[in-house]
Amino acid sequence: MTSALQVLIVGGTHGNEFSGIQLLQRWQQQPLRFDNLMVQTLFANPKANQANRRFLDDDLNREFTPERLCDFNLVNYEALRAKSINQQFGPKGASQTDLVIDLHNTTANMGPTLILLQDCPWERQLAAYVKAQMPEAVILMELEKSYQQWGYLCTIGKRGVMVEVGPQPQSVLRHDILDQMDQMTQLILEFASLHCRQELPQLSHEVEVFTSVENITLPLNDEGKPLAMVHRRVEGSDFTELAPGEPIFQYFDGSVGYFEGERTLYPTFVNEAAYYNTFAAFSLADKLKLEVPAV
Amino acid sequence: MTSALQVLIVGGTHGNEFSGIQLLQRWQQQPLRFDNLMVQTLFANPKANQANRRFLDDDLNREFTPERLCDFNLVNYEALRAKSINQQFGPKGASQTDLVIDLHNTTANMGPTLILLQDCPWERQLAAYVKAQMPEAVILMELEKSYQQWGYLCTIGKRGVMVEVGPQPQSVLRHDILDQMDQMTQLILEFASLHCRQELPQLSHEVEVFTSVENITLPLNDEGKPLAMVHRRVEGSDFTELAPGEPIFQYFDGSVGYFEGERTLYPTFVNEAAYYNTFAAFSLADKLKLEVPAV
Numbered sequence: 001m002t003s004a005l006q007v008l009i010v011g012g013t014h015g016n017e018f019s020g021i022q023l024l025q026r027w028q029q030q031p032l033r034f035d036n037l038m039v040q041t042l043f044a045n046p047k048a049n050q051a052n053r054r055f056l057d058d059d060l061n062r063e064f065t066p067e068r069l070c071d072f073n074l075v076n077y078e079a080l081r082a083k084s085i086n087q088q089f090g091p092k093g094a095s096q097t098d099l100v101i102d103l104h105n106t107t108a109n110m111g112p113t114l115i116l117l118q119d120c121p122w123e124r125q126l127a128a129y130v131k132a133q134m135p136e137a138v139i140l141m142e143l144e145k146s147y148q149q150w151g152y153l154c155t156i157g158k159r160g161v162m163v164e165v166g167p168q169p170q171s172v173l174r175h176d177i178l179d180q181m182d183q184m185t186q187l188i189l190e191f192a193s194l195h196c197r198q199e200l201p202q203l204s205h206e207v208e209v210f211t212s213v214e215n216i217t218l219p220l221n222d223e224g225k226p227l228a229m230v231h232r233r234v235e236g237s238d239f240t241e242l243a244p245g246e247p248i249f250q251y252f253d254g255s256v257g258y259f260e261g262e263r264t265l266y267p268t269f270v271n272e273a274a275y276y277n278t279f280a281a282f283s284l285a286d287k288l289k290l291e292v293p294a295v
Numbered sequence: 296m297t298s299a300l301q302v303l304i305v306g307g308t309h310g311n312e313f314s315g316i317q318l319l320q321r322w323q324q325q326p327l328r329f330d331n332l333m334v335q336t337l338f339a340n341p342k343a344n345q346a347n348r349r350f351l352d353d354d355l356n357r358e359f360t361p362e363r364l365c366d367f368n369l370v371n372y373e374a375l376r377a378k379s380i381n382q383q384f385g386p387k388g389a390s391q392t393d394l395v396i397d398l399h400n401t402t403a404n405m406g407p408t409l410i411l412l413q414d415c416p417w418e419r420q421l422a423a424y425v426k427a428q429m430p431e432a433v434i435l436m437e438l439e440k441s442y443q444q445w446g447y448l449c450t451i452g453k454r455g456v457m458v459e460v461g462p463q464p465q466s467v468l469r470h471d472i473l474d475q476m477d478q479m480t481q482l483i484l485e486f487a488s489l490h491c492r493q494e495l496p497q498l499s500h501e502v503e504v505f506t507s508v509e510n511i512t513l514p515l516n517d518e519g520k521p522l523a524m525v526h527r528r529v530e531g532s533d534f535t536e537l538a539p540g541e542p543i544f545q546y547f548d549g550s551v552g553y554f555e556g557e558r559t560l561y562p563t564f565v566n567e568a569a570y571y572n573t574f575a576a577f578s579l580a581d582k583l584k585l586e587v588p589a590v
Contacts (some may be wrong), residue, residue, distance in 0.1 A: 158449045167464075173524045230469075232474075273465060276467065
């Protein structure tokens with residue numbers, strides 16, 4: 001008999017992203033049951049939620065780098081909470097948890113996005129499975145760092161993924177967004193259960209994924225203040241083509257800034273409210289077809 | 296010669312509504328000039344903006360009731376700021392300022408909305424003028440209280456109006472929303488200038504306005520926690536018809552709540568993030584055609 005996979009579903013890593021928190025409540029009342037999965041849930045930052053903020057002192061979803069987890073001089077609230085979560089469900093790199101699914105909202109028009117941090121057969125098959133069941137789903141791979149080097153909470157698991165659904169303003173619960181997050185999360189669990197039991201159905205031969213390329217910051221003046229906002233051409237255009245020469249910035253002096261890339265890329269996280277303090281405008285991703293290993 | 300009207304344009308009454316704050320910066324560099332208007336600007340709550348919050352202690356845009364302005368036991372930050380603003384640009388009821396225009400954002404899909412707090416010939420003519428120049432504009436009259444009884448900042452002026460533009464998440468600056476706020480504000484100034492000089496053009500005989508009727512709160516359990524969220528039928532449907540019997544609440548137990556009104560009304564402020572702590576779901580307005588007094 002195959003032993004059960006330990007799965008952790010996390011909501012409220014950011015206190016003002018309400019969908020995951022609401023789903024945890026639902027699943028505590030109506031537990032998720034999938035063959036061969038032991039599913040636990042974690043409300044990661046209830047104190048930030050009480051304060052209706054993303055975090056109290058520091059972004060919890062950046063605390064889980066190996067360096068920060070080992071640095072006992074970091075004593076802000078989220079640094080301590082990270083160490084506690086890592087102790088309870090990790091430890092990172094030698095985890096008792098097979099899979100962590102962390103639930104997030106974005107103010108950007110990204111639809112239901114599955115964020116993967118590794119490009120291995122398991123991830124490609126998961127991507128193909130989710131896309132087949134939920135065609136509106138978007139797969140975004142963040143591969144700029146190794147899985148272990150990311151500071152994301154989900155990396156305390158042997159495998160970790162994020163479900164990122166928007167557009168939803170902070171501190172709002174949208175019905176449509178909640179349903180999308182529910183559906184995507186259950187598909188991931190279904191996949192993990194089928195994969196564990198070696199009962200996956202036939203999958204497509206290839207799957208479309210976006211891979212993150214770079215972050216685009218607003219142009220700043222000498223004092224570090226923004227000189228421009230995101231141009232309306234790019235607003236709400238997550239995962240659609242952006243060609244070299246197209247407008248990306250509307251300067252406050254009336255002039256326009258253009259995309260100086262050498263090839264067509266795809267904006268993501270356009271105008272994400274949580275990044276206002278970093279002056280992030282959007283990120284750019286490439287679109288690829290990846291081969292899906294046969295089941 | 297007609298004496299100049301004293302006009303005050305206010306931004307940042309709520310610290311995380313960025314459009315008005317940005318427009319103030321633009322207009323400080325490129326001052327607004329309209330015949331017969333003396334235009335000043337006010338950044339109402341820069342400390343809340345620094346904290347990237349709507350307010351520090353209390354909602355500044357509810358502080359301007361006659362009672363609160365006179366209550367010197369109210370010593371929270373916004374209560375003090377309100378008294379200072381009232382002293383500088385009011386005082387309410389005997390104001391040195393002829394017109395206050397207060398600029399706001401909403402996370403609701405309300406488009407460019409002009410909120411009026413009185414239904415007098417001046418307001419009806421303003422509504423007709425703005426609608427003629429900007430057909431996508433929506434006029435919302437809040438008449439449940441007398442002008443003086445509202446706690447809104449703009450009521451410190453002899454006349455006060457609010458420009459409310461969305462959808463825009465808190466802490467985000469959208470190009471399209473900024474342009475709509477800019478256009479509507481300049482149309483109000485243009486109207487005030489033309490009205491003052493008795494040079495208004497011919498206006499339409501009637502104008503469509505929405506008048507607010509009631510606030511709809513989420514259903515709560517005995518502990519005061521929400522039992523439901525706004526149903527997807529109503530999400531994003533500001534200023535569109537809602538008929539009796541249509542779904543308005545999706546309960547977390549899976550059941551649906553229906554609109555029990557006796558006639559078709561129009562939701563406004565659907566899922567406004569700033570009202571999360573009051574459990575407001577949306578407001579309802581009626582739609583009317585009002586006669587516009589001849590120029």
